[in-house]
Amino acid sequence: GQNIDQPTEMTATEGAIVQINCTYQTSGFNGLFWYQQHAGEAPTFLSYNVLDGLEEKGRFSSFLSRSKGYSYLLLKELQMKDSASYLCAVMDSNYQLIWGAGTKLIIKP
Amino acid sequence: DADVTQTPRNRITKTGKRIMLECSQTKGHDRMYWYRQDPGLGLRLIYYSFDVKDINKGEISDGYSVSRQAQAKFSLSLESAIPNQTALYFCATSDSTDYNEQFFGPGTRLTVL
Numbered sequence: 203g204q205n206i207d208q209p210t211e212m213t214a215t216e217g218a219i220v221q222i223n224c225t226y227q228t229s230g231f232n233g234l235f236w237y238q239q240h241a242g243e244a245p246t247f248l249s250y251n252v253l254d255g256l257e258e259k260g261r262f263s264s265f266l267s268r269s270k271g272y273s274y275l276l277l278k279e280l281q282m283k284d285s286a287s288y289l290c291a292v293m294d295s296n297y298q299l300i301w302g303a304g305t306k307l308i309i310k311p
Numbered sequence: 312d313a314d315v316t317q318t319p320r321n322r323i324t325k326t327g328k329r330i331m332l333e334c335s336q337t338k339g340h341d342r343m344y345w346y347r348q349d350p351g352l353g354l355r356l357i358y359y360s361f362d363v364k365d366i367n368k369g370e371i372s373d374g375y376s377v378s379r380q381a382q383a384k385f386s387l388s389l390e391s392a393i394p395n396q397t398a399l400y401f402c403a404t405s406d407s408t409d410y411n412e413q414f415f416g417p418g419t420r421l422t423v424l
Binding site: 233235245246247252293298303304 | 420
């Protein structure tokens, strides 16, 4: 079966750095996405990785290792507005997105 | 103006009623999707459409049907609503000529009593 695993909840301090991990087992791989979702709102795109390595975009970076079925999202200089759920999703061989349940990130002052 | 819109935004209905959720997009994307989201679960795909004449079942299509009236419109129907269909429903679109990043509508919160 297809499976995406990520921690249910994480807590971090304003101004700090946090890493959210995602492991996956899917039938085929056509890229990995990270989305941010504030409570009650729509998911919004953060990053896309299809090749191994690190993609950096401002305070957010995403890493992929296809051989390990592993990705992480790194958030630097945390702000209170970063409190949200972070969703990992993998595009399988049928070009469908398989979604993890999301990691709820709580930022404390 | 929002690129992907959903109507209604909130709906409360009774068991057995027929409900239609509508989605429209101005992004010019060819692919459209319907998901539901339940607390503690990931987004689950109900139906998807790669173009106007293409409709496919997703992971949890039982109890739902869809219609792709035009490239810009994709409707989801619950023929006879039941309480376990209470959820947050999202429509999404993507462009097959791009890497298929999905853009989401604001969601419809549906409660079935």
